[in-house]
Amino acid sequence: MSDSIRALVVEENEEGKPAASLKELSISDLLDEEVLVKVAYSTLNYKDGLAVSGIGRICRKMPMVCGIDLAGTVLESRNENWQAGDRVLVNGFGLSEVHWGGYAQKQKLKTEWLTRIPDAFSDEQAMAIGTAGYTAMLCVNALQDHGTEPDAGRILVSGASGGVGSIACLLLAKLGYEVVAASGKADAKDYLLSLGVSEVIERDELDRDAKPLEKELWAGAIDSVGSKTLATILAQTSYEGIVAACGLAGGFDLPTSVMPFILRGVTLRGIDSVMAPQTRRQRAWGDLARLIDTNDLAHVYRIEPLSNIKTLAKQLMAGEVTGRIVIDVNA
Ligand code: NDP
Numbered sequence: 001m002s003d004s005i006r007a008l009v010v011e012e013n014e015e016g017k018p019a020a021s022l023k024e025l026s027i028s029d030l031l032d033e034e035v036l037v038k039v040a041y042s043t044l045n046y047k048d049g050l051a052v053s054g055i056g057r058i059c060r061k062m063p064m065v066c067g068i069d070l071a072g073t074v075l076e077s078r079n080e081n082w083q084a085g086d087r088v089l090v091n092g093f094g095l096s097e098v099h100w101g102g103y104a105q106k107q108k109l110k111t112e113w114l115t116r117i118p119d120a121f122s123d124e125q126a127m128a129i130g131t132a133g134y135t136a137m138l139c140v141n142a143l144q145d146h147g148t149e150p151d152a153g154r155i156l157v158s159g160a161s162g163g164v165g166s167i168a169c170l171l172l173a174k175l176g177y178e179v180v181a182a183s184g185k186a187d188a189k190d191y192l193l194s195l196g197v198s199e200v201i202e203r204d205e206l207d208r209d210a211k212p213l214e215k216e217l218w219a220g221a222i223d224s225v226g227s228k229t230l231a232t233i234l235a236q237t238s239y240e241g242i243v244a245a246c247g248l249a250g251g252f253d254l255p256t257s258v259m260p261f262i263l264r265g266v267t268l269r270g271i272d273s274v275m276a277p278q279t280r281r282q283r284a285w286g287d288l289a290r291l292i293d294t295n296d297l298a299h300v301y302r303i304e305p306l307s308n309i310k311t312l313a314k315q316l317m318a319g320e321v322t323g324r325i326v327i328d329v330n331a
Contacts (some may be wrong), residue, residue, distance in 0.1 A: 003027050006329075007104035008309055010051060011063045018054040020066065020310060031100055033108040036076040037088060040123040042067040042102030043130035044304070044312055044325040045163060046249060051096055052313035060097050066309075067327070068095050068274075069131040070102025071123040079111040087117040091131045091281065092274035103306060105329055115281050118289035125294050127326045128301040132163030133292075135273040137284040139164075139222040139244035140171050142269045146220070146242040150176040153219030153238060157181050158206060159249050160197070161188035161322045164224040166300050169195040172222075174291045180218075182206050182229075188322050194299055203229070207250060210235040212259035220244075227251030234260040234268065246271040300324050305331035 005025045013019040027036070050056035051066045059066070074086040082088070093113040095101035100108075117126045143155070155172050159165040160181035172179045173196025181192040184203030192200050207225075210232040217236040223229065224247030233243055234256050245268060260266040276284075301324035304312055315321050 005030070005105045006306070007065045008052065008067070008306060009063050009065055010054070010059045018051075018057070018059055018062070020052045020054065022307065025104070027106065030106065030108040033110050034078045035074055035082050035088075035109050035111055035114065037070070037072045037107050037109055038075050039070045039072040039102055039105055039107055039329050041072075041127035041303075042070045042327045042329055043127050043132070043163075044309070044316060044321075044327055045069070045131050046247070046316065048096065049313045049316035052309055053317050055317060058097055064096060065100035065104050065107070066096045067102030067104070067329075068092060068097075069127065070095070070107060070329075071117060071126045073123075075106070077111075082111060082114060087123065088114040089117050089126050090114060091134050092276075094274065103309065103327065103329060112278070115278070115285055118285055120289040120292075121294065124303070124326060125297055128297045128324055129167065129288055129292065130163070130324060130326070131273060132324060133167035133288060134281070134284050135246055135271065136164050136168035136171055136222070137288050138271050138273055138276060138280065139168055139246055140175070141280075141284060141287065142244040142271060143220045143222070143242055146267060146269070148220045148242055150178070152241075154178045154180050154217065156218040156221040156233060156236075157197070158203075158221070158229050158233065159183075159224035159247060160192055160200070161185050162224060162249065163324050164247060165222070166192070166195060166323055168222045169197050170296060170300065171288075171291055173197060184319070185322060191299070191322060206232040208232065210256070212257040213263065216241075216264070223247065225250040227253050228255060230254055231256040234266060237264065237266045240265040240267075242267040242269055244269045244271050246273070301326050303328050307331065
């Protein structure tokens with residue numbers, strides 16, 4: 001087995017700022033965890049964009065191998081639950097924050113972080129779904145657990161052309177919901193319609209100062225934007241509707257009032273994918289395997305080499321990326 005591992009490492013530069021570069025590591029450099037995995041693919045998520053561009057203080061330890069998720073094959077295991085040859089994925093659990101992550105050709109991982117890749121998906125397809133798709137499924141599961149059936153009314157998805165938003169649109173449409181997508185990208189309309197949404201509205205219709213209550217438009221919503229957008233969505237959510245909030249692409253503030261909660265019984269459900277328990281992860285990945293026709297996935301992702309990661313991260317941060325980017329860590 002070759003000892004050399006190419007990885008994207010963030011370290012502090014001379015000015016004390018985080019700086020990313022491709023490095024050659026060896027297996028002995030990896031942290032001592034129970035399972036050694038040969039990584040095939042990772043993905044580029046919003047959090048990866050922040051970490052690789054050094055914009056957000058995502059990496060809380062240095063040096064840090066970035067990549068919040070990964071898919072690959074177990075090479076060696078000191079735990080009886082995992083054997084060489086098992087296909088595994090990891091979403092979150094602090095990868096790229098406090099533990100070394102998926103932008104490496106091999107990685108050592110804790111057993112409790114590992115989820116089996118459903119047989120329905122190749123490694124590449126599992127990462128086409130990735131943390132964004134798994135988070136989208138957690139949001140859809142939250143709507144379902146709230147009792148929001150497809151006949152309840154229209155469901156709004158904000159940040160719709162992004163990673164979480166696009167898979168949320170696809171999943172909701174598959175389940176028979178009427179989906180309205182909010183997007184700031186005029187050229188993403190055809191793409192969103194191809195995912196099964198019935199209407200696309202402008203991001204600006206939501207990204208404004210909201211009244212405490214507005215016309216009831218949505219039986220439910222999935223929001224990856226936050227800030228004024230989330231406040232407007234809450235003000236427009238129907239009586240006893242639900243908003244699953246998972247992101248902050250538009251800001252982490254929430255300029256709202258209690259009115260949607262106390263006069264319409266609206267539920268604001270926070271979604272965290274990083275530390276979600278394995279039972280919730282397995283349900284989500286099982287649902288993804290049932291719902292996603294792998295032919296549909298071809299529309300939502302493209303593969304890029306790890307060698308191009310810094311350029312891609314800049315594009316993501318500039319809001320220039322539509323759909324999912326799967327990172328081939330061996331290219
Ligand atoms: P992407 O960058 O792929 O998508 C974000 C989308 O938000 C953009 O494509 C854009 O869509 C929209 N957007 C709206 N307002 C803005 C703005 N001011 N600046 C930039 N984009 C904006 O990110 P992801 O889909 O990977 O993640 C979305 C959010 O969800 C992020 O904040 C991320 O941190 C969070 N997240 C949270 C998780 C959790 O566990 N809670 C897990 C995964 C992601 P459009 O042009 O269509 O409007």
